[in-house]
Amino acid sequence: MSKEDPKNSTGYERTLTNAHIQLIALGGTIGTGLFLGVGNSIQAAGPSVILIYIIVGIFLFLLMRALGELIVSDLSKHTYIDFIEKYLGNDIGHITGYLYWLSWITLGMAEMTALGIYFQYWFPHLPTWIPGLVTIVALLFINLLSARLFGNLEFSFAIIKIVTIIAFVLLVGFLLIKGDQTNFGPVALDNLVKHGGFFAKGSSGFWSGFQMVIFSFVGVELVGLTAAEAQNPQTTIKKAINEVPLRIILFYVLAIVAILVVIPWNKVATNSSPFVQALGATGIRNAGSIINFVVISAAVSSTNSILYSAGRILFSVSFDGKGKWSQTFGHLRRQLPQNALMLSACLMAIAPIIIVVIGDQAFSFISSTSTSMFLIIWCLMLLTHIAYRKNTAPDQLTEFQMPGFPYLDYATILFFVSMIVLLLILPDNRVSMIAAIVLFAVLAASTKIFRTKQN
Known part of the structure; x- marks a missing residue:
């Protein structure tokens, strides 16, 4: 049995319609991880990246059913932090809340960072930090106006991304049937196995492809964060x-297959979007520029969703607190978490400094750090779902239940834990994973000290 609060006790206004929620959910799966990060995944794993996307996708679906x-x-x-506090305790909820907030910031x-890379397609000498900084300022202004305006903007961005991916897959399918040639040779399914086989990079390459694939799915749970402002969440969620x-x-597996039948996996570059490379290779006039515009809109869309989420998570963690911090960030103005949004935007604006310091490796490092944080949080979310089921009478359970409970919960946790171990083993991801674990430990220690002082 669910509890629905049409007025929303936190003060949020339910302005997001069914169309908003559906398009936000659909568009939320399409971002920089797919448009740019897939190039890294392809280089790491070869064609077997397709299998990696299917495996990760299955476990992310199970996570979403539990969260749903x-x-x-x-x-x-x-x-989700409210549920963690209720079923795992206030301290764990407090720690997870801030880690979750920092994960969205990262x-x-x-x-x-990706925006800067995309703009260099047209402006090779443009400093990569400028597009991102301009974007975050503009999106902060939009998010400070209303949640409905956010929903309308995401609705438009999602349509652009969805139509583009569908058109891209259909175009490549047409070229495949015709047997057309590109700069890389014929458009053919043979590309999936011709250059070293499906597992061209062997087992080590296969495992190294998981980090960026998981990053592609990071934020898939955004749809749950819109529930407080949805007009009919019971149905739409x-x-x-x-x-x-x-x-x-549709948007991952078929899109990646389409890329690989146009470009052999060993010819895919990592310094630009593989979608731009694939369409550019077809010889269609201005195709590269058109798809580059779309991937820019996808990055802007994702940044918009991230800012929306980060502001609401910080508000949630600070809500009902008594200190100065909570009074500042745990209250709404005009039914929006304005202070939380502004602080989140300011922290995201640190990205240009990282770009200047790290250079070309900035995107890989930041994406790896984000993946590491989310893996920890997803494990805690699943433990919360298990605690909820154990503490809720059967006749009080919702009809929308996690299938195969508790076995699929534990299987999904085991998968995420194995990914944490994998990132600790892989040299390129080890520092980021250790940093995420250390950050969790620091948050836990600071929470314990704060609670002790209060008592």
Whole structure:
């Protein structure tokens, strides 16, 4: 049985329609991880990256079903952190809340970094930090106006991304049937196995491809964060979550297959979007510029969603607190978490400094750090779902239940834990994973000290 609060006790206004939620959920799966990061995944794993996307997609769908059950069980709660506090304790909720907030901040930095790379397609000498900084200022202004304006903007961006991916897949399918030639040779399915086989990089390459693939899915749970401002969350949230498998197949697997039948995997570059490379190779006039515009809109869209999420998570963690921090960031102005949004935007704006210091490796480092944080958080979310089921009477459970409980919960946790171990083993991801674990430990220690002082 779910609890629905049409007025929303936190003060949020329910202005997001069914169309908003569906398009936000659909568009939320398409971002920099797919448009840019897939190049890194292809170089690491070869054609077997397709299998990696399917595997990760299955476990992310199971995570979303668990989170979906939590969301519809009590619609008066406005983020996943509220459920963690209720079922795992206030301290764990406090720690996870701030780690979750910082995870979204880091994700926003990755998107801002990608924007600089995209703009260099047209302006090779433009400093990569400028596009991201201009974007975050503009998006902060939009998010400070209203949640509905955010929803309208995401609605438009999502349509652009969805139509582009569908058109890209259909175009490549047409070229495949015709047997057309590109700068890289014939458009052919043979490209999936011709250059070293499906597992061209062997087992080590296969495993090294997981980090960037997981990063591609980071933020898929955004749909749950819109529940507090959705007009009919009971219906729309269920529908959005159940459509995840279709989105995975269409927007990830088919899109990557389309890239690889145009460009042999060993010819895919990592310094620009593989979509831009693939369309540019077809010889279609201005195709590269058109798709580059779309991937820029995708990065702007993702940054917009990230800022929206980060502001609401910080508000949620600070809500009902008594200190100066909570009074500043745990209150709404004009039914929006304005202070939380402004602080989140300011922290994301640190990305240009990282770009200047690290240079070309900034995107890989930031994306790896974001992936590491989210893996920890996803494990805690699944533990929360297990605690919810164990502490809720059968007749009080919602109809939208996680299938195969508790076995699939534990299987999904085991998968995420194995990914944490994998990132600790891989040299390129080890520092980022250790940093995420250390940050969690620091947050835990500071929370314990703060609680001790209060008592």
